[in-house]
Amino acid sequence: MPDPMMISPGENGTAYDIYQLYGALVDNLEGLVIARRLRVPIGDAPAGSHPGWGEVAARQLDAALLSVGFKCSAALLERLSRLRGETVVDLGVRVLAAVRPLVGDQVQHNAYFLNFPRNVPDTVEFWAGLLREALLDPVAATRVQPATLNLLALPGYGRYQHTYADLLAAHAELIPLAGDRVSVLELGGSLESEARELYLSLAGSEVPLAAEDLNALRTLAASCTEQPERIPVRENRAVINELRLAAGRPLLVDTVTDVLRLACGASGGDVTLAAPTRFRSFRRAERRALLQALDAVASPAKLGDVPRHREQWKRLGERLHPHEYPQFPAAAQVFEVARGDRRARSLDARVEAALLADRAGEAVRLLEKAPGALLRRLDHLLRIGESASAVLDAMEEAAAQASGRVLLSLREHLQNRAAPAAGRVFANRHSRAWAAADARPPLDTEVVARAVAILDEEVTRRLPDPGELIVDPDVLDVALPLSGKAAAPGLGMLPRGSLSAVDGELLRFFVYWRQAERRTDYDLSALMLDTSYGTPEHISWTSYRNAFAEYSGDLTDATNGASEFINIRLAQATKPIIIPQVNIYAGEAFDEAAEAFFGYMTRDAGQEGLPFEPRTVRMKSDLRGAGRVALPLAFLRGVDGAWRVKWLHLYLNGHARFNQVEGNRVTTSLLVRSIVERDQLRVRYLAGLLRAKSSPGEHTTYIGLQVPAGLPDGARVYTPATLHELIPA
Structure with a gap:
């Protein structure tokens, strides 16, 4: 961790600016650790001088956390109780700021229909009422022409007709039940040690990381000097090389493509090479370092990798000026291959x-x-x-x-x-x-x-010797994370193909989005199928309700954010397969919007509460795929009547505009059936191999969905956040 006392102001900023940057870095690291590991870094914070004030503040923080579905572990609560009250309050503000976005509680979730899920109107009656109101309004009636009638442009449609305060007044408070989700925040060590552990886990991952984790790795790399023994994923290596290049340290490369990835990352581009990068002008020292690294690895056998990214190599050559460095002849050959002056077959x-x-x-x-x-x-x-x-x-x-x-x-x-x-x-x-x-x-x-x-x-x-192996049965059907790219990090996220139980009698999907520049209309929908993946039925803005489900109403503008919900009474569901989806009807793509996320909640039938209650959220993740239709999950009812969720993390191409659930039934059905019927490699497989090697000894290995209390000191723990560490080298 850099020491601000050792940083002197230079021509690019004052000492105050540097302290501001240092403070922002520390806050960012702390937020990353809390959000990614559910651990609160405290370290050696001094004890309070007023006995009791810290304990009061700690219990107030625990109560505030419980309202959003989190709580302090016994060890964390005890440690907080011994701190100064002011320290606990300041820390509590930061902890809440880190965990509330995990469940989507950082925004206000209003609903179009004030009393949702009660009093949702019949679809035809709703549209007829809107049309009748428009015709009775002298001003609006002039815009309602039969030849050009646009139902979505009718007055009162697609925009909130009440405030969030009105919504609060119309709903009873949530009835807390023991089945509500409670995620436990554990006591962490110092911020430096927690950040280092998270950095080593991400940098040494055997599987490619999601874009969000690559950004987290970049932030962590700026404060961590220790490196893992291996950095097997080349995208991770490129991110770490960015800082090594800036610091003038030796680069970690062994293929020519490693150098290209580094140049892209150092230019603010895509280290995955999926999108073209606009290369910046490199300083002379940087050009020399890149060409020297390229010269060291550009053997004839590796030149065959160049044509795959020919255009990016040509653009990079324009920035590196290899002709000015005759001492690197092998590097020059790379650009000769890119230009077609030299042949190299892969x-x-x-x-x-x-x-x-x-x-x-x-x-x-x-x-x-x-x-x-x-x-x-x-x-x-x-x-x-x-x-x-x-x-x-x-x-x-x-x-x-x-x-x-x-x-x-x-x-x-x-x-x-x-x-x-x-x-x-x-x-x-x-x-x-x-x-x-x-x-x-x-x-x-x-x-x-x-x-x-x-x-x-x-x-x-x-596989390593696990010592005494303890496996939570609930984790056995979680798919092994052979790639982290399929899903953005979030609360309760599991790899594609995973199966997990659905607890509760009411299932409620939610989507929230806020447009960045232009009017954006997302539509939350649910496709419902029988056991043969046929006889489709749906809930959407064209079908507000059926015998067991209700839709909260369509919103067509998200200047200040918009939320949509679908409520499903599982015991009454007549279809055993339910597939929520988010369609982009018009406007910005998922990765262009200012915010966009999806999740689901479960409740018991008797629970009241608002349409969105953070402590009932079971899963929440950002939407950021390249397609125009998102398929996050599928809910399946087994022969025993129990419901389970299968994780999809898929996006369909869709159309540029006007995507509807009715238009992608066949594609959705085939995709979901193919994944549901596929035999995924799950934790059950590795657990079986580990069990064959286990033996009571000095250490313990635990694999589960959450960290239980009472594990021995020094136990090796694998949860969904660290499941990638189970993948052998």
Whole structure:
């Protein structure tokens, strides 16, 4: 952690400016730790001089937290009670500011229909009433012409007709019940130690991070000097290299693409290389460092990676001026390849050429040089006529060298190849999804069995000795996080394909958005299907209610923010599959809006309260995918009558405007069916392998949804926030 006393003012700012920046950095780090780990950093804060004042302030903070579904652990409450009261109050303000956005309570959630979910009108009657009012209004009647009638432009439609204070007055207070969500905030160490632990976890992650976590990593890297033993994900490495470049330290690169990612990140661009970057002008020292790093890794074998990003390399060459540095000839060759002056074929190109020429054996030999690539192509190699035994022998060699994430991804793939699936789902790094029929022939069962055995043996070998293993049964059906890109971090978030129980008799979806520049209309909808994923029914702005569900009303402008809700009485639901979705009808995309998030609440039938109650929120996450239709979750009723939620994290392309639930029924049904019927690789799988290696010893490993009380000191704990740490290297 930088010491502000050691920072002297320079030409870019006064000492006061530097103290302001330091304070902002500390507050940001503290907020990150609280939001990401539900731990409150306190460290060695001095005890209070007035006994009792700190205890009063601590209990007031605990009560305030409980109103939004959080509470202090016993250890945290005891530690707060020994601090100065003023310190507890200041800390409490920051803690509340960090946790309220986790449940979406940082904004006021009004509803179009004042008494929702009561007194929701029939859809036709509602529209008829609006039209009647417009015709009776002399001024409005002049705008209502039958030939150009726009129902959405009728006076009184799409905008709140009452204030948030009116909503408060119309609803009874929430009746607290034991089943309401309570997330426990744990006592943390010093801010420096907590920030370092979070940084090492993110930097050393074996799986790619979400965009929000990459930004958090960038913030943490500015204050942490210690590095993990490995930084396997290249996007993480690029973020860390940004600071190393600025500080003039050696860069962590081993491919030419590492240098390109760094240049993009240092220019404020996309280190994932998914979007083009406008490169800035680099200082001479930076140009020398980038070219020197590029020269060190630009071997002939690695030049084949350049054509994949040819245009970005050409733009970067215009900024780095490699001709001014003749001492880096290998770096110059990179830009020659980008311009087409030098030819360099990638490994993939050579493999494809061999396959097109029916030289399967040559393709296998080429892929042996790239273990990860061989494993990713294993299914194809087993279907092209090459000896299955030879392919599996090559696979066994590759498995010992490939990353753990690749091994687990292949394991999940193979366990779904026993028979053709209902459909194949494809999702890109932005979670934009599409589905296609599965036309692949099944693989031989004996071949699949041998491949699975090879993978299981290798994964088991890499797993650590867990000592005494304790596993919460509720976490067993959580999917392993083989990529963090599918979902934005948030409250109660689980990886795509996870299953979890739904507690409560009432299910309520909510969406909130606030437009940035232009009028934006999002529509919350719910598609309801039978067990064969047919006979669709929906709730939306075109169908306000049915026998078991109600819609809160359509809002078409979000200048000051807008909220929509759908209420579902699960015991009365006649459809066993319920799929909430958010459609962009008009205006800004999810990642263009000032704010956009989705979540769901559960309540018991007798609970009153406002349409939005933070302590009943079970899940909340930002909407930020590239598509125009969001499919966050699917709710499924089992044969036992119990409801469970399946996590989707998908976005459909949709249309530029006027997306409606009625227009994407078929695509939604196929996508959801493909994911629901897919056999995901879950925590249950790794827990089984760990259990085979466990033995009572000096340490304990716990895997669960929350941290329980009473764990031994030094226990290794894995929760959804740290589940990526379970993925072996």
